[in-house]
Amino acid sequence: MPTLPAAVTVVEVGPRDGLQNESAQIPTAEKIAFVDRLSASGLREIEVSAFVSPKWIPQLADAAEVFQRIQRRPGTRYSALVPNMAGLERAIAADVTDVEIFAAASETFSRTNTNRGIEESFDTYRDVTSAAIAAGLRVRGYLSTAFGCPFEGAVSVDRVFALTARLLELGVYEVAVSDTIGIAHPGQVRQLLEQMVLTMPASRIALHFHDTRGMALANVLAALDYGIATFDGSAGGLGGCPYAPGASGNLATEDLLYMLHGLGIDTGVRVDAVSDAARALAPAIGHALPSRYSQARS
Amino acid sequence: MPTLPAAVTVVEVGPRDGLQNESAQIPTAEKIAFVDRLSASGLREIEVSAFVSPKWIPQLADAAEVFQRIQRRPGTRYSALVPNMAGLERAIAADVTDVEIFAAASETFSRTNTNRGIEESFDTYRDVTSAAIAAGLRVRGYLSTAFGCPFEGAVSVDRVFALTARLLELGVYEVAVSDTIGIAHPGQVRQLLEQMVLTMPASRIALHFHDTRGMALANVLAALDYGIATFDGSAGGLGGCPYAPGASGNLATEDLLYMLHGLGIDTGVRVDAVSDAARALAPAIGHALPSRYSQARS
Numbered sequence: 001m002p003t004l005p006a007a008v009t010v011v012e013v014g015p016r017d018g019l020q021n022e023s024a025q026i027p028t029a030e031k032i033a034f035v036d037r038l039s040a041s042g043l044r045e046i047e048v049s050a051f052v053s054p055k056w057i058p059q060l061a062d063a064a065e066v067f068q069r070i071q072r073r074p075g076t077r078y079s080a081l082v083p084n085m086a087g088l089e090r091a092i093a094a095d096v097t098d099v100e101i102f103a104a105a106s107e108t109f110s111r112t113n114t115n116r117g118i119e120e121s122f123d124t125y126r127d128v129t130s131a132a133i134a135a136g137l138r139v140r141g142y143l144s145t146a147f148g149c150p151f152e153g154a155v156s157v158d159r160v161f162a163l164t165a166r167l168l169e170l171g172v173y174e175v176a177v178s179d180t181i182g183i184a185h186p187g188q189v190r191q192l193l194e195q196m197v198l199t200m201p202a203s204r205i206a207l208h209f210h211d212t213r214g215m216a217l218a219n220v221l222a223a224l225d226y227g228i229a230t231f232d233g234s235a236g237g238l239g240g241c242p243y244a245p246g247a248s249g250n251l252a253t254e255d256l257l258y259m260l261h262g263l264g265i266d267t268g269v270r271v272d273a274v275s276d277a278a279r280a281l282a283p284a285i286g287h288a289l290p291s292r293y294s295q296a297r298s
Numbered sequence: 299m300p301t302l303p304a305a306v307t308v309v310e311v312g313p314r315d316g317l318q319n320e321s322a323q324i325p326t327a328e329k330i331a332f333v334d335r336l337s338a339s340g341l342r343e344i345e346v347s348a349f350v351s352p353k354w355i356p357q358l359a360d361a362a363e364v365f366q367r368i369q370r371r372p373g374t375r376y377s378a379l380v381p382n383m384a385g386l387e388r389a390i391a392a393d394v395t396d397v398e399i400f401a402a403a404s405e406t407f408s409r410t411n412t413n414r415g416i417e418e419s420f421d422t423y424r425d426v427t428s429a430a431i432a433a434g435l436r437v438r439g440y441l442s443t444a445f446g447c448p449f450e451g452a453v454s455v456d457r458v459f460a461l462t463a464r465l466l467e468l469g470v471y472e473v474a475v476s477d478t479i480g481i482a483h484p485g486q487v488r489q490l491l492e493q494m495v496l497t498m499p500a501s502r503i504a505l506h507f508h509d510t511r512g513m514a515l516a517n518v519l520a521a522l523d524y525g526i527a528t529f530d531g532s533a534g535g536l537g538g539c540p541y542a543p544g545a546s547g548n549l550a551t552e553d554l555l556y557m558l559h560g561l562g563i564d565t566g567v568r569v570d571a572v573s574d575a576a577r578a579l580a581p582a583i584g585h586a587l588p589s590r591y592s593q594a595r596s
Contacts, residue, residue, distance in 0.1 A: 182594065185556065185557050185559075185560025185561065186519055186557060186560065186561055187560040187561040187562055188560065190561075211512070211590065212590060212594045213553065213556055213590050213591050213594050214509070214512070214514075214515055214550070214553040214556075214589075214590035214591065215515060215553075215556070215557055215560075216512075217512055217513060217515065217516040218515040218516045218518070218519045218557055220516070221484055221516045221519050221520060222519060252512070255511065255512040255513075258483060258511055258513070259483050259484060259513055259516055261483075262483025262484065262485040262486065262513075263483065263484055263485040263488075264485055291512075292509065292510060292511050292512035293511050293512065296480065296510045296511050
C-alpha cells in the first residue's frame with residue numbers, strides 16, 4: 001500500500017465558497033461568529049470572503065466588515081478571493097494577507113462565470129499576483145472545472161496540467177485543482193495525479209472536491225496515495241446545490257476530517273467543533289446542511 | 299499503485315435490506331416491478347426478500363408472492379434472507395435457490411436484533427447451512443456490526459476475522475462483512491483487510507457499506523486495493539435512516555457503479571437503468587431517495 005501523508009492541511013472554504021452558493025442572505029454578525037468558531041476549531045486556513053462586485057455576489061458585499069471584526073488568531077491564515085486589481089486593492093485596504101485568484105480550465109466556463117476568457121484572466125492574474133506578492137501577500141490559485149465542465153463536458157488532463165503549471169509560474173504558492181461540478185471520480189484523480197506528481201511537487205497541489213455524486217471522499221483517498229496533503233472543505237457542506245434538496249455541493253469539512261482522522265492522519269482540527277460551527281449557522285441558512293457526519297451526530 | 303480488479307460483482311440489496319428499513323408499506327406489485335427493473339439493468343445478484351416472521355418485518359411478509367411473480371432471468375441469482383430452519387423451508391417451498399444468513403460481530407447487537415447470542419445463532423446457522431447446501435442451494439453469510447456496534451462501540455479486527463472464518467467453515471460461499479451503522483472509515487478497512495487477505499481468498503469476502511457518514515465509497519476504494527471484488531449496493535440508497543431526512547443508510551448502487559465505471563472496472567450493469575428503477579419506486583417510498591448520482595441526474 002502507498003504511504004499516507006502523516007499530516008494534512010484542511011482549507012476551510014465555507015464562509016466564501018460555501019455561502020456564495022447559498023440563497024439566504026446571511027447577517028454579517030452570523031458570518032463573523034461562524035469564522036470565529038471555525039478558527040477556534042483548530043483550522044489554520046480559512047477562506048473568509050471575496051472582494052468582488054456586490055452586483056455579482058451580494059452575499060459577500062460585507063467582506064471588509066467581516067475582515068475587520070473577526071478575531072484573527074496567531075498562526076491562522078484568513079484569505080479572500082480577488083478577481084482583479086480593484087479587488088486586490090480593497091483586500092489590502094482591509095488588511096488581508098492572503099488572497100486567491102480563480103482561473104478556469106474551460107473556456108466557456110471562464111466566459112460564463114467571470115465574463116472573460118482564460119487568456120484574458122491570466123493577463124489580469126499576472127498583474128494581480130505580482131502586485132500582491134510585492135505588497136507582501138500570499139496568493140493561492142484555484143483552477144475550476146478541472147475534472148469536467150457543465151458546458152464543454154470533458155476537460156483533458158493535459159490542459160489541467162498546463163494551466164496548473166502556468167498558475168504556479170505566476171507565483172501562487174499552491175493551486176487548488178477544483179472539481180467545480182462534482183463529477184470527478186477516483187479514476188480521473190489517479191490519471192491526473194500520475195502525470196502531475198512527475199513534474200510538480202505534491203506540496204504545490206491542493207484538491208477541491210464537490211460531493212455532488214458522492215465521490216468526494218473517495219477522490220481524497222485516491223489523492224492521498226500520491227502524496228497530496230492539502231484539501232478544501234466547507235463546514236456543514238455549505239454550498240449545496242439549490243436545485244436538489246439534500247444534495248451536496250462542497251465536500252463537508254467534518255466528513256473530510258472524520259476520514260482523515262480514521263486514517264491516522266493529523267489535521268490539528270477538532271471535528272465536532274467544526275460541526276458545531278456549522279450547526280450554529282444552520283438556522284440562518286434555511287435548510288438542513290448536507291454534511292453526513294453532522295447528520296449522523298444528531 | 300495497487301492493481302484494481304478488472305471486474306466487480308455488485309450485489310443489489312435494495313428490495314430486502316433497503317425496503318426493510320423504509321417505513322412506508324410498499325405494495326407487492328411495486329416490489330415485483332422494482333426487482334424486474336433491477337434484473338433488466340444487468341445486475342446478476344439481487345437480494346429479493348426475507349422469509350422471516352411477518353411480526354418481525356411486516357414489510358417483507360409477501361416474500362413468497364414476490365418470488366412467485368418476478369421474472370427470473372437466466373444467469374441472475376435471486377436470494378432471500380432466512381433466519382432459521384422454518385425460514386429455509388419457506389424459501390425452498392418458494393423455489394428460492396440462494397439464501398442468506400445474518401450473523402453479528404457484536405453480542406449485544408445479536409441479542410437485540412435477532413433475540414439470540416452469537417453462539418446460539420451459529421448453532422442455528424450450522425443446521426440451516428447444511429440443510430440448504432444439501433437441498434442444492436447456495437448460502438451467503440452476512441457479518442453485521444463488523445466495524446462498530448451501536449451498543450458496544452468498537453469491534454476488534456480479531457473478532458471480525460474469526461467470525462468470518464467460522465461463517466466460511468459453515469459452508470457459505472461468501473461473507474458480506476457489513477458496516478451496519480455506517481461508521482467504518484478507510485483506515486479500518488485497510489487494517490481489517492490487511493489481516494484477512496493473508497489467510498482468506500479475497501474472492502470469499504464481500505463488503506457491505508452504509509453511507510451514514512459519507513464514507514462508503516472511500517471504503518470501497520480502499521477495499522479494491524486489496525483485491526475485494528464484490529460489494530453490496532441498494533438502488534437509490536433505499537434504507538436511509540428515518541431520523542435524519544436526506545441522510546443515507548445503504549450505499550446507493552448508482553453511486554457505487556459510477557465510481558467503479560470511472561475506475562475502468564467492468565460491472566455489466568447500466569447505471570441509469572438502476573437509477574430509473576429507484577425513481578420508479580420512489581413515489582411509493584414517500585421521501586426523496588438519497589443516491590447522490592440520481593439526485594445529480596435530476
